[in-house]
Amino acid sequence: MLQDFKKFVMRGNVVDLAVAVILGGAFGRIVSSFVNDVIMPLLGLVLGRVNFTTLRWVIKEAQGDAPELAILYGQFLQNVVDFLIIAFSIFLMIRLLEKARRKPEAAPPVPAAPPADIQLLTEIRDLLKK
DSSP, X not given: OHHHHHHHHHSHHHHHHHHHHHHHHHHHHHHHHHIIXXXXXXHHHHTTSOOXXXXXXXXXXXXXXXXXXXXXXXXXXXXXXXXXXXXXXXXXXXXHHHHHHOXXXXXXXXXXXXXXXXXXXXXXXXXXXX
């Protein structure tokens, strides 16, 4: 059973998938930082100094010890922008990889040589023409 597990883990697909998951997590953090620290502040500045993370719709005000009940739609918008940038980046990477993997167009297949009896008949025909 241990040998089977070792074969499974050492197959190329499993190792490639593990590397992709690790790189994807790191890439996601980079893009999230880019969105949170660069894109959203610039977008907030363009829209009138709005901080998207503080945008909320208060359903019920805080009363006594009970905290306010609010929908944080600003954080949702930030996550949507984050997702769109990640999805677009992955799309571009896959497109780039597909272009790199494209094989050159194959030459048209060479027609198969005719059978020996057909070749012999062709030679006889050519001799008779002469």
